Amino acid sequence: xxxxxxxxxxxxxxxxxxxxxxxxxxxxxxxxxxxxxxxxxxxxxxxxxxxxxxxxxxxxxxxxxxxxxxxxxxxxxxxxxxxxxxxxxxxxxxxxxxxxxxxxxxxxxxxxxxxxxxxxxxxxxxxxxxxxxxxxxxxxxxxxxxxxxxxxxxxxxxxxxxxxxxxxxxxxxxxxxxxxxxxxxxxxxxxxxxxxxxxxxxxxxxxxxxxxxxxxxxxxxxxxxxxxxxxxxxxxxxxxxxxxxxxxxxxxxxxxxxxxxxxxxxxxxxxxxxxxxxxxxxxxxxxxxxxxxxxxxxxxxxxxxxxxxxxxxxxxxxxxxxxxxxxxxxxxxxxxxxxxxxxxxxxxxxxxx
Amino acid sequence: xxxxxxxxxxxxxxxxxxxxxxxxxxxxxxxxxxxxxxxxxxxxxxxxxxxxxxxxxxxxxxxxxxxxxxxxxxxxxxxxxxxxxxxxxxxxxxxxxxxxxxxxxxxxxxxxxxxxxxxxxxxxxxxxxxxxxxxxxxxxxxxxxxxxxxxxxxxxxxxxxxxxxxxxxxxxxxxxxxxxxxxxxxxxxxxxxxxxxxxxxxxxxxxxxxxxxxxxxxxxxxxxxxxxxxxxxxxxxxxxxxxxxxxxxxxxxxxxxxxxxxxxxxxxxxxxxxxxxxxxxxxxxxxxxxxxxxxxxxxxxxxxxxxxxxxxxx
Numbered sequence: 001x002x003x004x005x006x007x008x009x010x011x012x013x014x015x016x017x018x019x020x021x022x023x024x025x026x027x028x029x030x031x032x033x034x035x036x037x038x039x040x041x042x043x044x045x046x047x048x049x050x051x052x053x054x055x056x057x058x059x060x061x062x063x064x065x066x067x068x069x070x071x072x073x074x075x076x077x078x079x080x081x082x083x084x085x086x087x088x089x090x091x092x093x094x095x096x097x098x099x100x101x102x103x104x105x106x107x108x109x110x111x112x113x114x115x116x117x118x119x120x121x122x123x124x125x126x127x128x129x130x131x132x133x134x135x136x137x138x139x140x141x142x143x144x145x146x147x148x149x150x151x152x153x154x155x156x157x158x159x160x161x162x163x164x165x166x167x168x169x170x171x172x173x174x175x176x177x178x179x180x181x182x183x184x185x186x187x188x189x190x191x192x193x194x195x196x197x198x199x200x201x202x203x204x205x206x207x208x209x210x211x212x213x214x215x216x217x218x219x220x221x222x223x224x225x226x227x228x229x230x231x232x233x234x235x236x237x238x239x240x241x242x243x244x245x246x247x248x249x250x251x252x253x254x255x256x257x258x259x260x261x262x263x264x265x266x267x268x269x270x271x272x273x274x275x276x277x278x279x280x281x282x283x284x285x286x287x288x289x290x291x292x293x294x295x296x297x298x299x300x301x302x303x304x305x306x307x308x309x310x311x312x313x314x315x316x317x318x319x320x321x322x323x324x325x326x327x328x329x330x331x332x333x334x335x336x337x338x339x340x341x342x343x344x345x346x347x348x349x350x351x352x353x
Numbered sequence: 354x355x356x357x358x359x360x361x362x363x364x365x366x367x368x369x370x371x372x373x374x375x376x377x378x379x380x381x382x383x384x385x386x387x388x389x390x391x392x393x394x395x396x397x398x399x400x401x402x403x404x405x406x407x408x409x410x411x412x413x414x415x416x417x418x419x420x421x422x423x424x425x426x427x428x429x430x431x432x433x434x435x436x437x438x439x440x441x442x443x444x445x446x447x448x449x450x451x452x453x454x455x456x457x458x459x460x461x462x463x464x465x466x467x468x469x470x471x472x473x474x475x476x477x478x479x480x481x482x483x484x485x486x487x488x489x490x491x492x493x494x495x496x497x498x499x500x501x502x503x504x505x506x507x508x509x510x511x512x513x514x515x516x517x518x519x520x521x522x523x524x525x526x527x528x529x530x531x532x533x534x535x536x537x538x539x540x541x542x543x544x545x546x547x548x549x550x551x552x553x554x555x556x557x558x559x560x561x562x563x564x565x566x567x568x569x570x571x572x573x574x575x576x577x578x579x580x581x582x583x584x585x586x587x588x589x590x591x592x593x594x595x596x597x598x599x600x601x602x603x604x605x606x607x608x609x610x611x612x613x614x615x616x617x618x619x620x621x622x623x624x625x626x627x628x629x630x631x632x633x634x635x636x637x638x639x640x641x642x643x644x645x646x647x648x649x650x651x652x653x654x655x656x657x658x659x660x661x662x663x664x665x666x667x
Binding site: 153198269335339 | 379380381382383384385386389392393396397399401404406407418419424479480482483485486490492493495507509512513514515517518519520535536539544569571574595599601602606616617621622624625631634637641642645646648649650653654657660661662664
């Protein structure tokens with residue numbers, strides 16, 4: 001009863017419990033003020049904490065960064081009359097200036113290309129591998145939970161921690177180069193050097209930096225996606241396979257002709273998830289820098305700087321929040337378009353079967 | 354019905370190991386071959402190796418991190434030393450170590466625990482009452498409001514980061530735990546997950562009959578819904594804890610340069626020095642991973658179930 005009075009103004013319900021029961025027995029609905037309150041107001045009381053917090057700290061910041069992106073919201077250095085430069089934080093409306101700068105900024109386009117390249121090159125092998133792992137797990141397995149829990153280890157490892165470990169793997173003297181050395185891969189140390197080292201200088205060219213980051217991303221997310229696929233696979237009605245078996249379809253054929261088309265909604269879901277996730281890519285590329293706390297990100301030539309990194313750098317190192325806000329909105333529009341396109345594409349490819 | 358009957362019969366046929374598919378079994382009724390076990394074990398080895406190796410490195414000094422030969426796989430004696438350097442218990446730092454090899458790691462560990470505890474409690478409470486309302490109560494605008502929640506699931510969190518930072522700045526919450534706690538108190542996913550769970554787990558008739566007996570909405574929630582909610586609370590709590598513990602970009606800008614930094618920014622700051630010690634950074638990484646790895650050991654099945662159930666319902 002205390003719970004009841006907690007959600008209701010005390011006056012109308014004081015001592016009405018028994019009255020209420022009698023009233024309900026005669027006329028089930030709309031019999032008293034309390035009942036009306038219980039049916040029409042209490043639901044809103046239940047959802048209001050969620051919506052208040054969600055609107056205040058989830059939706060409003062998005063709108064607010066939209067407002068900031070139309071302002072010069074940054075440190076400016078005007079020169080005063082005596083010739084000294086002063087540092088002033090300004091907030092003034094500048095229309096579309098930040099968006100214009102975003103769309104004409106080479107840094108932004110380069111970051112967008114990096115983000116996209118990393119997204120496509122990581123998502124495709126990741127989802128294919130997840131599909132294969134899921135079909136490996138979709139059998140009568142001993143120690144089933146051990147395997148299912150085991151593939152989640154990367155997912156629960158803090159992303160900064162795992163990225164740090166991988167950065168040591170991709171160091172010049174790291175484990176990746178040790179393995180490459182065993183395979184006989186060598187490269188010269190620096191342009192003018194005659195000495196060679198095992199493996200490659202991972203940060204020195206775009207493809208190897210990307211490959212390293214893609215390995216980090218896929219290490220983390222493949223197992224998680226495999227579980228999602230496994231869940232979908234297990235809800236496929238079993239008799240579908242019986243029909244296929246009558247037609248003589250083998251295991252591999254069944255995977256591509258039955259399982260994959262049947263889990264198409266889940267494939268679309270994971271493609272959309274991967275799109276949203278990798279277009280916000282941040283931790284792995286930041287940590288891949290030799291010193292993530294200084295510099296502008298992505299190495300000296302920004303070979304692997306993503307949009308999220310650029311937003312971070314522009315906003316918090318250059319204190320230009322208007323520009324950063326515009327970038328995040330442009331990125332968002334791109335994410336929506338790409339996610340919609342990917343969903344449509346996946347649907348179409350799957351639908352042909 | 355006939356379909357069920359055939360399905361029941363299938364496993365009763367004499368099993369032929371190699372042509373299991375031809376028997377008309379679905380894959381999940383087919384016993385796994387040795388190749389499945391070998392491949393899965395390899396995959397899990399790859400998944401576990403970085404965490405395991407970080408653990409091994411937390412017990413050695415710098416020279417074992419970059420070896421030209423086979424990586425170190427057995428633990429050594431230096432964990433205590435590394436931990437003391439990491440948490441800044443040496444002053445001045447030992448020779449060849451520098452002050453940037455230390456952060457107040459213990460404190461950031463505690464900060465993260467506080468944030469996780471508050472966020473998980475609040476998320477479970479707010480999301481289960483809202484999920485209950487969306488699942489079982491009729492009120493004006495219920496469906497549009499719920500679609501709104503589902504729609505926001507697809508908005509990347511980073512979109513609002515610039516605005517969120519300015520709002521927190523105005524509130525004076527930057528460099529306090531409020532900045533990393535308050536925005537995480539509710540989650541759209543939580544409401545969505547709870548609503549799906551309650552809708553499936555509790556029959557409408559049960560609620561109707563309680564209503565006829567005169568139970569108020571809150572009474573229905575506390576006596577009927579809440580007791581049935583325990584498994585879902587466990588799953589949502591675990592998933593929320595994983596998300597909060599692993600928070601990085603927002604924690605970095607909101608509390609990253611203060612004593613209130615959480616684990617993510619603490620690890621980030623460890624790498625800020627000019628030639629930081631990898632063994633110390635790896636010690637930090639391993640210790641930061643430890644709580645969740647242990648959680649996976651203890652409650653792995655629930656986490657797996659939560660991810661799989663949540664996915665199918667989506």
